[in-house]
Amino acid sequence: MNLLAGLEKFGINSERAQKAEKEMYEDSTKKTGKGAGRKEKETQAQPQSELDYLFPKKVQCVVCTKEFYVKAVKNTKLKRLQPDFDLRPRYQDIDPMKYGVYCCPCCGYSAMSQFFGHLTKGQINLVREQICVNFVRNKEEEPDIFDLETAITRYKLALYCSIVKHARNSEKAYTCLKIAWLYRDLIKELPENTQEExxxxxxxxxAYNEFYKEAFEGFQKAVASEDFPICGMDTYSMDYLLACMAFSFKQYSYASKSVQNILQSQTAERRIKDKALELKTYIVEQIRKESEEK
Ligand SMILES: [Zn+2]
Incomplete structure (x- = not known):
């Protein structure tokens, strides 16, 4: 599957994108990419409340040093709701995840906000050589608020840049996870009346399955090679996330092992232990169901 399809309009040709996709978790130094840019579609009628959570924040690009404004979320205003089963955060009125990627309008460099500023000199050169040179500045006006498809495209640009700059496995996996989470919401939103729909x-x-799988594989690699916290997660949150993902791919022994790590731990918090216990009952139930079906 071509995970990075749809980036052609930013000057990234599809062959390059497919090549980048194959090289996602390869460590070797390889040449990738053409220009990446920024472009957003017009959004439909939007609830006024989402706008109230946003403010323009000035950011300096580490690659081209120019300053630009991003849509930032007023974190203090956010009201947390119950997360999804796999810790996907939920908030009232707004999904801040949609605004989690910074795209430099001047040079095309894009990354999730927490990774945006942290580049080595070598990485800056890679981005300059493979993204900025071909970048064409977007002339369309940015919508006031982003819809899911706009957000997904921005994350795909960030993923493409992360492959080009040889980012750590955790950054690439986390970007894939966010894309999968956004697709999960998009699936719920899409109508299915006509054949085309x-x-x-x-x-x-x-796409959801593919990105979720990439995230699952990428995080397994990250856990084996990086120190915690990984993407803000401690070892138990990561174990729990991996268990959820393994469970959804029917890898029950992997899921059980990760859940046991949490349940047997002396230091894991009650909250995550409760979640792990709940997941364990689902795993046991599913294994029983599937063995009965055979
Ligand atoms: Zn820039």
């Missing part, structure tokens, strides 16, 4: 929904489901 059904096709689009099926595509979104495939």
């Amino acid at each position: 059904k096709g689009k929904k099926a595509e979104a489901k495939d």
Whole structure:
């Protein structure tokens, strides 16, 4: 599957994108990419409340040193809701995740906000050589608030840049996870009345599965090679996330092992232990169900 399809309009040719996708978790130094840019589609009628959570924040690009404004979320205003089963955060009125990527309008460099400023000299050169040279500045006006498809495209640009700059596995995996989470919401939103709509929904489901799988594999690599905290997660949150992902891919022994790590720990918090225990009952139930079906 071509995970990075749809970036052609930013000057990234599809062959390059497919090549980058194959090289996602390879460590070797390879040449990738053409220009990446920024472009957003017009959004439909939006609730006024989402705008109230946003403010323009000035950011300096580490690659081209120019300053630009991003849409930042007023964190103090956010009201946390119950997260999804796999810790995907939820908030009232707004999904801050949609605004989690910074895209430099001057040079095309894009990354999730927490990774945006942290580049080595070598990485800056890679981005300059493979993204900025071909970058064409977007002339369309940015929508006031982002819809899911706009957000997904921005994360895909960030993923492409992370492959080009040889980012750590955790950064690439986390970017894939966010894309998968956004697709999960998009699937719920998409209608399925016509054949065409059904096709689009099926595509979104495939994309969700592929990105979720990439995230699962990438985090396993990250856990084996990086120190905690990884992307803000301690070892138990990561174990729990990996268990959820393994469970969804029917890798029950992997899921059980990760859950046991949490349950047997002396230091894991009650909150995560409770979640792990709940997941364990689902795993046991599912294994029993599937063995009965055989
Ligand atoms: Zn820049």
